[in-house]
Amino acid sequence: MRIDIITCLPQLIESPFNHSILQRAKIKGLVEVILHDLRDYTTYKHRQIDDYAFGGGAGMVLMVEPIAACIRSLQSQRQYDEVIYMTPDGETFNQKIANQLSLKGNLIILCGHYKGIDERARQKFITKEISIGDYVLSGGELAAAVVSDAVIRLIPGVLSDETSALSDSFQDNLLAPPVYTRPAVFEDLTVPEVLLSGHEAKINEWRFEQALHRTQTRRPDLLKNFE
Ligand code: 6GU
Numbered sequence: 001m002r003i004d005i006i007t008c009l010p011q012l013i014e015s016p017f018n019h020s021i022l023q024r025a026k027i028k029g030l031v032e033v034i035l036h037d038l039r040d041y042t043t044y045k046h047r048q049i050d051d052y053a054f055g056g057g058a059g060m061v062l063m064v065e066p067i068a069a070c071i072r073s074l075q076s077q078r079q080y081d082e083v084i085y086m087t088p089d090g091e092t093f094n095q096k097i098a099n100q101l102s103l104k105g106n107l108i109i110l111c112g113h114y115k116g117i118d119e120r121a122r123q124k125f126i127t128k129e130i131s132i133g134d135y136v137l138s139g140g141e142l143a144a145a146v147v148s149d150a151v152i153r154l155i156p157g158v159l160s161d162e163t164s165a166l167s168d169s170f171q172d173n174l175l176a177p178p179v180y181t182r183p184a185v186f187e188d189l190t191v192p193e194v195l196l197s198g199h200e201a202k203i204n205e206w207r208f209e210q211a212l213h214r215t216q217t218r219r220p221d222l223l224k225n226f227e
Contacts, residue, residue, distance in 0.1 A: 001030070001032070001102075001105060001106070001107070001152070001155055002031070002032045002034070002078075002106045002107070003031065003033045003106075003107045003108075003109060003148055003151075003152075004034050004036060004080075004106075004107070004108045004109070005034070005108075005109045005144055006036045006038055006067070006109070006110045006111065007035065007036070007037070007038060007111040007139075007141055007144070008037065008038045008049055008050075008062070008111075008113050009111075009113065009139065010035040010037050012139075012142070013035060013111075013144060014035065016145045016148075017033045017148070021152075021153055021158060021159070022152055024158070025152050025153075028157065030155050030157050030158055031155060033148065036070055038066050038067065038070060040070075041067075041069040041070040041073070042063070042065070042066040042069075043065070048063075049062060049063055050063060050113075051063055059115030060115060061115050061116060061118055062112060062113060062116070062121070063118060064117070064120045064121045067110065067117060067121040067125070068121065068124065068125070071083060071108060078106055079105075079106060080106045080107065080108050081105055081106055082104060082107050082127050082128045083127045083128070084107060084109045084110065084126070084129070084147070085117070085122060085126040085128070085129045085130075085140075086110065086112060086129075086130055086131075086143045086147070087112055087116065087129050087130070087131060088134075088135075088137075089129070089131065090128075090129030091128075091129060092131050092132075092134070093130050093131065093133075093143075093146070093147055093150070095150070095170040095171060098147070098150040098154060099154060102151045102152075102155055107151075109144045109148070110126070110140070111141045111143075111144050112139060112140045113140065113141075132146050132147065170222075173222045173223070173225040173226045174211040174212065174222070174226065175214040175218060175222070176211060177207040177210035177211045177214065178210060178214075180192070194206045
């Protein structure tokens with residue numbers, strides 16, 4: 001998979017891709033993440049990429065031309081499956097959308113900033129609009145990193161069997177069960193006996209019951225989608 005991220009603040013999203021699982025995915029050649037600085041695509045003086053909103057109002061709007069130039073330059077080099085715009089008024093991101101995106105080959109993710117982007121950029125280029133939840137961020141960069149992380153870890157080969165995405169919370173609309181490691185006794189707290197038993201069937205049954213109980217008590221809304 002190849003993900004091209006367009007932003008006016010590339011430094012803001014560099015780090016998440018250079019550590020841990022996402023870094024390993026890059027080194028293994030399973031994903032390429034390329035950051036593009038929108039300012040490299042403007043023809044305005046002083047690398048300007050935003051301007052006042054027509055009709056007035058507070059806040060600057062990203063101009064359509066640098067966005068068009070950047071997306072067209074990328075699209076002239078390869079086919080993209082989706083051109084995603086990160087915006088609080090997009091579809092709320094979830095595991096199902098992550099699963100769908102993980103099957104794609106090439107993605108463009110455009111990060112908005114300031115008061116948003118010129119509506120005509122959305123009309124002409126954007127195929128999918130994603131929000132990561134009902135709260136407002138200063139820009140789309142952190143949201144783009146969240147979406148990329150959720151998608152990349154689902155690409156076959158990125159996770160080992162041990163960390164398999166199949167046992168994640170939400171993958172089957174159940175929250176994950178509690179987990180324990182050494183020591184078996186910490187102060188007044190012990191590890192549930194069954195986990196020390198070595199009885200795999202019983203352990204799996206216990207984990208499923210715990211997952212179900214957690215979901216019932218914390219996120220009963222998920223159970224109506226339970227498969
Ligand atoms: Cl994608 N962008 C911004 N600016 N705020 C958000 C968001 C995106 N998703 C939730 N809040």
